[in-house]
Amino acid sequence: MRADRGFAGDGEQFLELLNRGSDLFAAGELAQAREALEAAVALRPKDPKANSLLGLCYFKLDELDKAAEIYTALVHDNPLDVTLHVNLGLVELKRGRPAAAIRALEVAVNLAPDHRRAHNYLGLAYYENGEIERAREAFLKAGAHAMVEKMEAALRERSEGKEWENGAADPDVEAVPSLSELCESLRLYWPRGAPFAVEAAGVALDFASGIYTRLDGLIVARGNATFEPVRKRYRGELTASSFGTGPRQVFHARGGGQLIIAAQLAPSEPPRLFTPVRLVEDFYVVESCLFAFEERLDFENGRVAGPRSGLDLHLVRLRGEGHALLVTPRSIRTEAIYGNETVRLPMEGLVGWTGPITPRLLEGPAGAWVELTGEGSVLLLA
Structure with a gap:
């Protein structure tokens, strides 16, 4: 009971500090607002509203390094939030770092192509950078x-050979958004209706009834979907083995809704590439390359034994008509196999195939190779 009262007390204190900081900020009492908001963030270091307001406060106080630190952390935790990228870009612009501002603002306009303020700041950043x-x-x-x-x-003037002096642009051409404007614009710009809507920053999965999907990189789930871990199927029978493990577990999402998935899982990792495909024939895909598929598709797991223990190729066969979503570390290309031809490639480069193709694993010059014989199309990493 004492612990419960402590949690409740912390929550009440946090809200009191946040509201006080917000009121002081709106009244222009920036130094006092900073103190209240710093205390609120100390209680809840990951709270996006408190951090965002504190970042604006630092910006107004010209404490730009602190503002940049806050917004860098916020965009890492909320990579699809347009306004956070815009604010980070503005902070970097004010710090005299146009290249960093360009990186943040290009993400913003990719997420929201009609965001005029983001385009305006991006123009200023390009201008400062001489572009x-x-x-x-x-x-x-x-x-x-x-x-x-x-x-x-x-x-x-440049075309006439005259020297152009790049005068300093004023990033205050448009004011920093107020808190009410910030809250109004805190939404994700994703279309509804398409099964998989892919953007540079990630992908939106839209489903009316159900879908099979992984959840690593999940930003937000809209709707009232329930999620049940999926087990593998072999020869039409469910097994005790999980379809994926840990953060890469596959779930059956039921009830309809929308899932927003980030392309980049961590700052030190490159973004993943998502590729939606529409299936009308059997498709064999490497298990790790399959991120999601509609529940109207039948699936069955399979395994090709490797040349030595522990070196197997795990596959999923999708059957029926519907959509699937592939995830790969780099872009995909295809190769055609004709007339019972045989091709070989490193196992880590295979994504999947269609058509009557027989796979076999063997030892290659540098690790395991996949030998594919038959006729069809092979998807592989470029």
Whole structure:
């Protein structure tokens, strides 16, 4: 009981500090607002609202290094949040780091192509970085006609051989959004209806009834779906083996909704590539390359024994008409096999195949290889 009261007390204290900080910030009492918000963040270090407001407070106080640190952490934890990327870009612009601002703002406009403020800041960042043509394009998308004319004048002078002096751009052309504007814009820009909507920052899985999917990289789940771990199927029978383990477990999501999945799992890792496919024939896919598929597709797990113990190829056969989502570390290409031809490739480069193809594992010059014989199309890593 004492612990429960302690948790309740911490929660009440956090909300009191957050509300006090918000009120002080709105009143322009920035130093006092910073103290209250720092205390709130100390109680809940990962709370996005408290951190975002504290970041704005640091920005207003010209404590830009602290603001950058906060927004860098926020975009790591919330990679599909457009406004956080915009604010990080603005902070980096004010710090005099246009290249870093460009990185943040390019993510923002990829997530929200119609975000005029993001395009405006991106134009300023390109301008500061000496990329006049790209700045012009960004200002055009932002509807900043005066800046478009300025960029066109700069381009004309360059074409005439005149030296263009890149005067300092003012990132305060548009004000930092207020807290109410920030809250209003805190939404994810993803289409609804398509089974898999892929963007640079991740993928949205939209399902009306049910879907089989992994959840590693999950940002948010909309709707009231339930999630049940899936077991492998061999020859039509369920087994005791899990379909995936740990964070890569496959779940059966039922009830309808939308899942937002991030492409990048950690800052030190490159982003994953998602590839949606529409199936009308049997498809054999390497288990680790299959991220999700519609429940109207039948599935069966399989294994090709390797040349030595522990070196097996785990596959999934999808049958029926529907959509599947592949996940790979790099782009996919295809190779055709004709007339009972045989091809070989390193096992780690195989994604899957269609058609009557027989696989076999063997020892290659540097590790295990896959030998494929038959006729069909092979998907492999580029």
